[in-house]
Amino acid sequence: MDPVYIVNFVLCVVIVALSLVIYNRTKATLPICTGIAFGLFGLSHLAVLLGLARILEPALIVIRTLGYLVVIYALFRLWQSDLAKKS
Numbered sequence: 001m002d003p004v005y006i007v008n009f010v011l012c013v014v015i016v017a018l019s020l021v022i023y024n025r026t027k028a029t030l031p032i033c034t035g036i037a038f039g040l041f042g043l044s045h046l047a048v049l050l051g052l053a054r055i056l057e058p059a060l061i062v063i064r065t066l067g068y069l070v071v072i073y074a075l076f077r078l079w080q081s082d083l084a085k086k087s
Contacts, residue, residue, distance in 0.1 A: 005048045012042030033074030040067035 019035025022028070044060045044067075047053055053060060 009045040
């Protein structure tokens with residue numbers, strides 16, 4: 001087991017948990033999107049830790065891409081919200 005993937009997986013779990021707590025309190029889009037993205041990244045780290053990375057490589061590419069797209073979506077929404085406040 002690669003310690004880098006273990007640390008990454010644990011940190012992803014912590015970020016998902018914090019995102020859920022913050023979302024439950026604020027109902028804001030950014031925290032839940034952050035949690036979803038890091039949940040997807042955590043799944044890819046878990047697959048590596050379980051030795052499934054080679055078998056699931058195409059799926060992991062899709063999972064990681066979705067994670068990045070969720071972050072892009074969340075940041076775009078935040079940007080739009082900020083622009084709306086300035087208008």
